[in-house]
Structures are given as C-alpha cells and as structure tokens.
C-alpha cells in the first residue's frame with residue numbers, strides 16, 4: 440500500500456462506527472473476526488486499486504469494508520443452514536444504506552462480491568472485480584492458515 444494516509448482517511452469513519460465495531464465479536468474464518476476480515480479485504484482492494492489506477496478509491500474502500508456488514512454470527516446453527524452465502528450481500532448492502540448512506544454504486548459493489556456463488560449477479564464495475572478477488576484471496580488464506588491472525592490488520596488511525 441503506497442498511500443496509507445488516503446486509506447485511513449476513507450476508512451476511519453466506518454471503522455470507528457459502533458455498529459461496524461460489533462463485527463469484532465463475530466468470527467468469519469478460523470480465528471479471524473468479520474472486522475479483521477473486512478479490513479484485510481479493504482487493504483488488499485486498496486493496494487490492487489493503486490496497481491490498476493482506480494480513480495474512485497472512496498467507493499472501493501467503503502464497499503470493501505462493508506462487503507460483509509451483515510451484523511450476525513453466521514456460525515449459529517440457524518444461520519449456517521440458511522442461505523447465508525447467497526443472502527448476506529443483500530443484507531450487507533441494506534445495512535450499508537441504513538448506517539452509512541452508501542451510494543448505488545457502493546451497494547452494487549457489495550451486492551456482487553460473492554460472484555460466482557451468486558451466479559446471476561456478476562460485478563458491474565472494475566472496483567467490484569477487485570473486491571470479489573480480494574475477498575477470495577483473504578477468505579482462502581484465513582481458511583487454510585487457520586492458526587494465524589491477519590498480518591495486514593493493524594487498526595485504522597482514528
């Protein structure tokens with residue numbers, strides 16, 4: 440990441456929000472919380488955005504941070520056997536609209552991050568492909584290396 444100050448400027452308000460902080464209490468994969476996973480996906484997305492010269496870094500970072508903003512423990516039995524894999528992008532986008540007034544573009548980036556799992560909803564923007572790929576990389580790393588805590592996950596300056 441070249442411009443860490445820009446990343447922190449965009450991410451700080453979301454990371455400091457109490458509803459977003461709740462995700463520290465929910466496990467995503469292995470020992471990694473949803474909060475840590477979301478921050479790691481956002482950092483990797485930002486680095487990829489720098490590489491591919493994405494102009495709209497604000498939408499990229501906000502949507503990456505909120506891509507799993509579903510606000511429940513998906514390991515609970517009733518959630519594990521639900522359609523969580525398909526439905527949580529919609530829930531996350533709705534929560535993003537409620538709590539952070541996200542744009543239609545940001546909602547689309549969140550809505551499409553599970554592709555190809557959500558086969559009929561591929562990313563519509565370059566930022567969407569980046570978040571989709573960053574999420575796969577981070578999820579695979581967290582699932583395979585279940586003993587590690589994310590290296591990239593240092594707290595955002597507030």
Ligand SMILES: [Fe+2]
Nearest residue numbers: 506507527553
């Ligand atoms: Fe997700």
Ligand SMILES: [Fe+2]
Nearest residue numbers: 476506507574
């Ligand atoms: Fe994710």
